[in-house]
Amino acid sequence: MRRKAENRQCGAPTNCWTLTEAPREPILTPSARISAAIEILDDIFARRRPAADALKDWGLAHRFAGSGDRAAIASFVYDGLRRRASAAYLMGTETGRAVIIGMLRLQRGLAEPTIAGLFDGGRFAPAPLTDDERKRLIEGNLTEAPPEIAGDAPAFVLPSLAAAFGDDLMEELRALGRRAPLDIRINTLKQSREEAAAALNDLGAEPTPLSPLGLRIPIGEDGRGPALHVDPLFLEGGFEIQDEGSQLASLLASARAGETVVDLCAGGGGKSLALASLTGNGVRLIATDADPRRLAPIHERLRRSGAEVEVRTPRTGKARADVLADLDGTVDRVLIDAPCTGTGTWRRNPDAKWRLRPGSLANRTGEQAEVLDRAARLVRPGGTIVYVTCSVLPEENDAAVDGLLTRSGGAIASVATDLTAVPGLSDKVRRTQRGVQMSPALTGTDGFYVATMTRIL
Numbered sequence: 001m002r003r004k005a006e007n008r009q010c011g012a013p014t015n016c017w018t019l020t021e022a023p024r025e026p027i028l029t030p031s032a033r034i035s036a037a038i039e040i041l042d043d044i045f046a047r048r049r050p051a052a053d054a055l056k057d058w059g060l061a062h063r064f065a066g067s068g069d070r071a072a073i074a075s076f077v078y079d080g081l082r083r084r085a086s087a088a089y090l091m092g093t094e095t096g097r098a099v100i101i102g103m104l105r106l107q108r109g110l111a112e113p114t115i116a117g118l119f120d121g122g123r124f125a126p127a128p129l130t131d132d133e134r135k136r137l138i139e140g141n142l143t144e145a146p147p148e149i150a151g152d153a154p155a156f157v158l159p160s161l162a163a164a165f166g167d168d169l170m171e172e173l174r175a176l177g178r179r180a181p182l183d184i185r186i187n188t189l190k191q192s193r194e195e196a197a198a199a200l201n202d203l204g205a206e207p208t209p210l211s212p213l214g215l216r217i218p219i220g221e222d223g224r225g226p227a228l229h230v231d232p233l234f235l236e237g238g239f240e241i242q243d244e245g246s247q248l249a250s251l252l253a254s255a256r257a258g259e260t261v262v263d264l265c266a267g268g269g270g271k272s273l274a275l276a277s278l279t280g281n282g283v284r285l286i287a288t289d290a291d292p293r294r295l296a297p298i299h300e301r302l303r304r305s306g307a308e309v310e311v312r313t314p315r316t317g318k319a320r321a322d323v324l325a326d327l328d329g330t331v332d333r334v335l336i337d338a339p340c341t342g343t344g345t346w347r348r349n350p351d352a353k354w355r356l357r358p359g360s361l362a363n364r365t366g367e368q369a370e371v372l373d374r375a376a377r378l379v380r381p382g383g384t385i386v387y388v389t390c391s392v393l394p395e396e397n398d399a400a401v402d403g404l405l406t407r408s409g410g411a412i413a414s415v416a417t418d419l420t421a422v423p424g425l426s427d428k429v430r431r432t433q434r435g436v437q438m439s440p441a442l443t444g445t446d447g448f449y450v451a452t453m454t455r456i457l
């Protein structure tokens with residue numbers, strides 16, 4: 001019999017503050033939560049801090065706040081970041097207060113009288129709306145706003161986004177500005193999706209629209225979902241929290257039973273776990289990552305899930321040996337879940353878009369060339385390289401693949417990505433010159449790109 005989870009206050013990891021704390025009843029009024037969110041956003045803007053750090057510090061300084069309060073405040077902060085540019089434009093200034101007021105109207109659809117009711121100037125509430133703020137809420141709109149403002153994207157990256165999305169640019173930017181759904185991937189090494197859905201019935205779990213491995217968990221109006229990290233089925237390894245797009249990318253890797261597969265950028269192991277599960281531990285799966293700290297959580301996840309994966313951890317430092325040297329030229333399939341700017345995950349991590357700099361794009365494309373070259377040395381003749389990013393920028397996608405094709409001097413060729421593992425996907429994805437692009441507007445997923453190559457020489 002499934003035990004009821006104790007704390008279901010918190011959904012996406014970015015909204016979680018309280019996973020290790022005992023749940024406490026909310027004690028702040030909605031207006032007091034808004035005051036807190038304004039204070040935190042001002043801190044983020046003034047000190048250019050990561051949102052997670054600012055939230056954590058606020059929590060430490062306000063230990064009396066309940067876990068429900070913290071989740072609700074985080075939700076205000078992340079929604080504010082989602083609409084940072086458009087809310088500031090609407091309100092004529094970029095302060096925490098302006099962004100929250102504009103967000104309540106643009107993102108949460110609240111009318112001026114409702115917002116005025118929250119800004120009532122009472123104890124712990126924000127000061128009452130000014131005449132100018134009221135006027136802007138009633139009369140303001142985004143009709144004349146430039147695309148980077150209306151679409152809440154950094155201006156420098158807009159030409160790349162326009163190249164990726166063409167006529168669909170604004171629709172895609174709006175979709176990237178919405179909240180992401182809360183998806184889990186069922187570990188079919190433990191039970192079927194149907195069995196998991198029955199076990200999670202009290203959460204309202206429904207099958208994901210495209211992934212045959214996923215369930216979608218409803219989240220509240222304020223973006224809060226259940227605390228899945230403490231759910232009994234999660235603790236038993238029955239599921240992992242994983243966006244549907246990430247599940248689809250794992251399926252499109254098309255690993256086949258009996259193959260030797262390397263997950264070259266395994267990080268915490270999200271794709272490795274998925275590959276092991278969907279092949280029924282039928283492949284020899286080797287996971288590694290340049291950063292041992294990122295790889296470390298995989299061990300606990302493997303224990304929980306029953307996935308069979310050989311983890312090869314590099315030593316840090318200059319003398320780090322190539323832990324895959326013995327596999328050169330022998331691997332059937334290399335999955336590259338490449339380091340990238342994460343522009344496809346802005347729904348989930350809105351802080352990332354405002355922290356993106358031209359230099360970080362250049363750094364990521366350099367790393368992508370490095371991992372592609374490494375994969376090319378690993379794969380056997382006739383073997384396959386599957387290149388994945390959670391970016392929508394052509395520089396990190398088709399251009400990165402083109403770079404490898406050119407550098408390989410004809411030894412590596414681009415082939416069509418097999419979409420048959422995911423019924424219905426073929427009609428939805430955007431086809432690029434070298435691969436396929438998923439996106440919030442087209443597939444309802446994060447913006448994953450998948451391209452497939454083979455070694456012909």
Ligand SMILES: C[S@@+](CC[C@H](N)C(=O)[O-])C[C@H]1O[C@@H](n2cnc3c(N)ncnc32)[C@H](O)[C@@H]1O
Binds near residue numbers: 267272
């Ligand atoms: C998108 S993340 C991987 C996420 C992971 N596959 C998952 O599903 O949870 C990209 C990873 O690439 C790793 N990385 C960066 N450069 C690398 C390199 N040269 N070789 C191997 N891994 C690298 C980073 O440390 C990071 O963990």
